Amino acid sequence: MALSMLGTKIGMTRMFTESGANVPVTVIQVGPCVVTQVKTPERDGYAAVQIGYHDAKPRRSPMPIIGHDAKAGAAPKRFHREFRVEPDEVETYTLGQELTVEQLEGLAFVDVIGTSKGKGFQGVMKRHNFAGLEASHGVERKHRSAGSIGGHATNLGTGPKPKKGKRMAGHMGAERVTVRSLDVISIDKEQGLLMVKGPVPGANKGMVEIRTPSRLYAPKARRQRETTKNAG
Known part of the structure; x- marks a missing residue:
């Protein structure tokens, strides 16, 4: 199932596994994101979901954005992203639905997209x-x-x-950079935090996009299937 979330890069730290291994991780504040538009093949020609993230001040938001997000019952958002889904998956999303870090449960790997630091x-x-x-x-x-x-x-x-x-x-620098197949180390539901192994593009407090991996090599694909099966 295709999924994309928006979040904020908090910074890097380290975590210790049960075996005592020292793992460098990046902490990402994921969501909450609001579904601001659901596109269907009948009306729009393709199936996709648009999400909004990070409330913006109404006086600093364009009127079209204010009206667009108001249809979802949400305040104007600063960032919007759209991701494709299968036609039979559109029904699982509703206008105004809130997406949190819990949506990423069952994933062993994720892709992270950010804007690199300008040099x-x-x-x-x-x-x-x-x-x-x-x-x-x-x-x-x-x-x-x-x-x-x-x-x-x-x-x-x-x-x-x-x-x-x-x-x-x-x-x-200051370019869109995608880091693929990062290991998901831990998820904190209460605080909405996602910990992934290694660095991600961009500076601290920068916006990043987290999505399901677009492609995986065979060993990681097997691990992803096992994790999804255990979560289900």
């Missing part, structure tokens, strides 16, 4: 891991430069300028 304008060594030029004499203070960016018909771009996608200096 500003960076050179090719930091942005693309270039080795740089020689550090010896004769380089004329160009040790961290990219070197030549053209030649041979601008690297077979067959044009008078560098082809699109040429790795050069520029803005780094």
Whole structure:
């Protein structure tokens, strides 16, 4: 069953397993999210569910957003996301329904999507891991430069300028990043917290999206099926 939730990245800490292993985890405050729209194949051409997260001040919200969320009986939300579902799963969602971290029970792995930290304008060594030029004499203070960016018909771009996608200096970070198949370590229902193994994109207090894994390798897929079966 496809599912997507919104939350806030709290920060990183560590937890100890029953065997005494030290596991680094990221704590995420999940939801509560409100179902603000349910799309059906008959009316919209496809089946999907739209959720809203984090109340916004009405005076800072556009009137269309205020009216849209009011149909679900909710205050205007700052973030909205839509995720596809199977046509027979649409009936399990109702307008105004509240989704909490309990929806993620039975999942051994999740995908987390966030916006990476912005690094500003960076050179090719930091942005693309270039080795740089020689550090010896004769380089004329160009040790961290990219070197030549053209030649041979601008690297077979067959044009008078560098082809699109040429790795050069520029803005780094502040991009959508997806981390796949993170282990779910623990879920705290009372406080609405989700603990996943390892880091997730973005700064603390940033919005992240948690969804069911889009693809799993065979060992993780078997573990996911076992966890779902035990939860059911």
